[in-house]
Amino acid sequence: MVPIVNAYELFEKIQSADISAYRQRCVAVRNRRATCSRCVQACTSGAIAIDDNSLVITPEKCIGCGTCATACPTCALEAHTPNDAQLQASAIRAMHAADGLSVIACRQIVDAAGRRLDGEKVVAVECLGRIEESLLTALAVEDCRKVVLVAGRCSSCDCVVGFEMARAVCDTCNELMRVWSCSMRVDISERFPSSVRADASQACDVSRRNFFFRAKDEARLAAYLTAEQVLGNPEADSMASASNSDAENHTVMKVMDDGTLPHFVPDKRERLLDNLAALGDPADELMETRLWGHVVIDPDVCNSCRMCATFCPTGAIMKFDDEDGVMGVNHYPGDCVLCRCCEDICPTGALHLYDEVFAGDLLSGTVERNEMRPPKYDMTSPKKSMHMFRDLLNCPDIFER
Template structure:
């Protein structure tokens, strides 16, 4: 139902209406073509539905296993490292689900949007309270899709760039933010989404730098307000 509601919201934002009907149990066509169709003869019982879904899952697992266990070509290198490491820019590996790109491409073929924004579970809009933010930029480190990335200009200005069209509402950035300065909304600007807008969010330079000899002193001095410098 959530998937259908999201599809209806996206299409309505582009001037199209989606008629949807929910049936229970699954309609007969879901059982056609598999062994469960003949064995169950579309038994409307819940057990029959579970058996059919189990058969479908087993078939998918079999195909996935065949792909994984197939012999590697001579041109391929050895297996990848068991543990994924942080990349050179200090972020974890990133990916964007293929089906998300397919949805975006399909919406572009539907036509131009007729609304300013859409609310659905597929994309998210990030906002950051720069007054509360400590400029640690851990949100960019843990963002799995690259919806939040770091930037540092030649003049020393730092911050993050946010791409709503890459956000999948995993909310890892919300969880990792130590001060609660970041929030994710399910209401996304269609102009930002359709045209791949990038939000440039500048931040103040951090008040302390980790891994330096005085980093602990600097951080603690900031926490306690700097009233006891003579005791350190």
């Protein structure tokens, strides 16, 4: 995949009542050479697309399914209807009502089932692509014995890529459960378990229940925005105008004192690690998932530019400069989100990002130290261009005016 040339200009158009967009977290915005386009690949409705290497946003096509937020490694996109906390609370309530069985289904099949389902035991989402690992591991912490993701006719659905996202999340969660010796398993099914079938005495029309549930959320949001605007809350103003006022979305991205762009570890990733810690100690083995990466730098090829640390969105790669003159970068596997920005922008191809990580490194705060040779040119010096051209042209008689 080639880099997207206009990600910065059009990124704000993704912003809506259903999705929040944070430009500075997007690796394609942070560096033009980054090739990440997972939001485009995951979009179920064509609202985010690439045409002739340019990002094309069609907001009116967005159905608010949240699959793009699941796919985004840096949480540059976050879903709102419902948000992560609301969805997790609903899933835990339904799981306890079903005696430890969590049933989450796409809204299409829930609406089709109608009053045959016990609405207290099933959680409906617009698309199963909305489900992600921090939610599933939170269910495991709550002693969930099994998660069933009920899909509709996904193969013939326009949102079929959401099903593929759900399957990737399902595989990752099952791998985590295996490594952490947790008995919970996540399965995808085309049928509802019999245990969530409504009693004959129940008169709950789930379709109507889902309608009123959505209406209640929208009414709550409208009431919140009205109240906050009256109180002069700038956050409410930004939500009402679909323009995020978060400090991360300033027009200019400010470089920090260490010469790197600001870092942000997604809340979703922190919740996931907290959940895994609550499940106990993992097996001491390598595992391969869609979530974390392991950075390996070839010191013989590296030119010590440390651009990998400059543009790393989460701080998984950080510069160090010791008092004795030793310099390099530290790698924190637990903070890596496998965005591949570092690998994309390395000018010499010295850095490689591998999908396999040791499970224990994720929770232990393991740091891998990569010492580097001092760079030939001091990139902070105003005379660096003169020195570089002298070497490039093999001509010492180049001077500044």
